[in-house]
Amino acid sequence: MKTAARPAHSKILILDFGSQYTQVIGRRIRELQVYSEILPFDTSAAEIAAAKPNGIVLSGGPASVYDKGAPQIDPEIFSLEVPILGICYGLMLMAHHLGGQVKFTGRREFGAGTLEITNGSQLFEGLGSQVDVWNSHGDEVTALPNGFRVAACTTNSPFAAVEDPQRRLYGLQFHPEVAHTPRGREILQNFVYHICRCTMDWTMGSFIEDACERVRAQVGDNKVVLGLSGGVDSSVVAALLHKAIGDQLTCIFVNNGLLRAREEEVVQRVFGENFHVKLKYVDASQRFLSLLDGVIDPEQKRKIIGNEFIKVFQHATEELLAEDRKDGGGAHGGYKFLAQGTLYPDVIESVAIGGNPAQVIKTHHNVGGLPEKMHFELVEPVRQLFKDEVRQAGLQLGLPKEIVYRQPFPGPGLAVRILGEVTPERLRILRDTDTIVQSEMEASDWYYRVWQSFAVLLPVQSVGVMGDQRTYEYTIALRVVESQDGMTADWVRLPYELLGRISNRIVNEVKGVNRVVYDISTKPPSTIEWE
Ligand code: XMP
Numbered sequence: 001m002k003t004a005a006r007p008a009h010s011k012i013l014i015l016d017f018g019s020q021y022t023q024v025i026g027r028r029i030r031e032l033q034v035y036s037e038i039l040p041f042d043t044s045a046a047e048i049a050a051a052k053p054n055g056i057v058l059s060g061g062p063a064s065v066y067d068k069g070a071p072q073i074d075p076e077i078f079s080l081e082v083p084i085l086g087i088c089y090g091l092m093l094m095a096h097h098l099g100g101q102v103k104f105t106g107r108r109e110f111g112a113g114t115l116e117i118t119n120g121s122q123l124f125e126g127l128g129s130q131v132d133v134w135n136s137h138g139d140e141v142t143a144l145p146n147g148f149r150v151a152a153c154t155t156n157s158p159f160a161a162v163e164d165p166q167r168r169l170y171g172l173q174f175h176p177e178v179a180h181t182p183r184g185r186e187i188l189q190n191f192v193y194h195i196c197r198c199t200m201d202w203t204m205g206s207f208i209e210d211a212c213e214r215v216r217a218q219v220g221d222n223k224v225v226l227g228l229s230g231g232v233d234s235s236v237v238a239a240l241l242h243k244a245i246g247d248q249l250t251c252i253f254v255n256n257g258l259l260r261a262r263e264e265e266v267v268q269r270v271f272g273e274n275f276h277v278k279l280k281y282v283d284a285s286q287r288f289l290s291l292l293d294g295v296i297d298p299e300q301k302r303k304i305i306g307n308e309f310i311k312v313f314q315h316a317t318e319e320l321l322a323e324d325r326k327d328g329g330g331a332h333g334g335y336k337f338l339a340q341g342t343l344y345p346d347v348i349e350s351v352a353i354g355g356n357p358a359q360v361i362k363t364h365h366n367v368g369g370l371p372e373k374m375h376f377e378l379v380e381p382v383r384q385l386f387k388d389e390v391r392q393a394g395l396q397l398g399l400p401k402e403i404v405y406r407q408p409f410p411g412p413g414l415a416v417r418i419l420g421e422v423t424p425e426r427l428r429i430l431r432d433t434d435t436i437v438q439s440e441m442e443a444s445d446w447y448y449r450v451w452q453s454f455a456v457l458l459p460v461q462s463v464g465v466m467g468d469q470r471t472y473e474y475t476i477a478l479r480v481v482e483s484q485d486g487m488t489a490d491w492v493r494l495p496y497e498l499l500g501r502i503s504n505r506i507v508n509e510v511k512g513v514n515r516v517v518y519d520i521s522t523k524p525p526s527t528i529e530w531e
Helices: 022-031 046-052 075-081 091-098 184-195 202-217 232-248 264-273 285-292 298-326 387-396 413-417 423-445 496-509
Strands: 011-016 035-040 055-060 082-089 101-117 130-143 149-153 159-165 169-172 221-226 249-255 278-283 335-339 377-379 452-466 471-480 511-520
Touching: 011 022, 011 046, 022 035, 035 046, 035 169, 046 075, 046 149, 046 285, 055 091, 055 452, 075 091, 082 091, 082 298, 091 101, 091 169, 091 278, 169 184, 184 423, 202 232, 202 377, 202 387, 202 413, 221 232, 221 298, 232 249, 232 264, 249 264, 249 298, 264 278, 278 298, 285 298, 298 413, 413 423, 413 452, 423 452, 423 471, 423 496, 471 496
Parallel strands: 011 035, 011 055, 055 082, 082 169, 221 249, 221 335, 249 278, 335 377, 471 511
Antiparallel strands: 101 130, 101 149, 149 159, 159 169, 452 471
């Protein structure tokens, strides 16, 4: 078995005190091509020292340092002689622990402000004397710890930025990581490159090489099975594993009969023909459709599809294992691993401040909780990456734009976009409509600017007129939303011309539809999908 030659790279650790922006800090630093990792606030100084970071960022957070149960830091961290940048709550903690004073002064600052840079701090190098910043704080530092000096102030805050350059400790009351602090990137750059002396070695190229080495070391001569959905995450994992271990990887692609038009062709073309990935294509569409026959309840639909997927996938894997036994494992060992497209946001331990003290770990199962008796060990080669990084990796690995930038598509597929019963005729109508929506969105370039754009078939028939004929046909709802993470969403103000063109094409080209409506509800209270 090969051992992973993992090159040491620069690293910034971020301690999470519960800010809504912690992940943004992580991403901003990675955009500077420096590896960053987010850790829970109570990570000990010893653990941090062992990780050998070039610098530490203390995130913001909703608590006040004096609150009962406010998240505390291991104060030994301040003695590690590693540069530290405290942002908002992070600054308050630093001041509080190092002998300064923090108070709620009643001068809350939320929103935009102007920062006056008062000395030549390395943190603000190249920024001139004034910059716009974004504030969101109630507490304020009122007395500095020994060794600290003011680096910048705002109208309301004499200590908006403070530093102890000797000990390389820095604190900001505002948020450099958010887009509303337009020159925040330069501030983070100064911290990361000049103060922490990081090198720009977190590139997709180096990540891919590194990830391939790790996979080879983990897998050895054994084989890996991957449930390929055609979505971005599993596609990138397929391309990455193929590069790392070639034909030791087999992908299973299940056609559940609820895919978009020609989806199975696209996946087979991209992975089978272009990449020469070993692909087991399982057409289970009839099984799924007959199980859905007569089912109307959305939850029941989802359960049926989820359970059936596990059965089909498990069966396909057993076939692979049996084939393997027959030919004595071929050139390799057996199938011991199951690959998953788990991403970094799924594995960061979220801090629950003020609520449930237990840390919630979000897990993610692309193949919907495969039975444990399958005894697979997991391979999760992109668990260090944010979504945008996964896309970059996909492009670098040679995946086409149509895969890398595709919009999210729900596991239960078109079944949750056909309200009421799923029938072959309704699937035909929705597929034809979906093809038009997708092609018009792509042609106008709106496809890549929105989170999702799709059609929903309503079980509502209404009267229309076509030529001299009365029609009595289905209604299509268009749903086009923008969102950061799918948790909240707003409807997109698409140009009327585009809406008109999509609507015209649908009623003219799709037999069975005579009306198109546009969904203008936000999430919450609506959801993105209709079922
Ligand atoms: P909702 O409808 O809950 O959807 O607002 C939020 C996001 O999740 C997607 N979605 C799913 N994705 N399996 C998935 O992989 C599912 O069962 C599923 N249901 C919803 C949805 O498309 C949206 O992006």
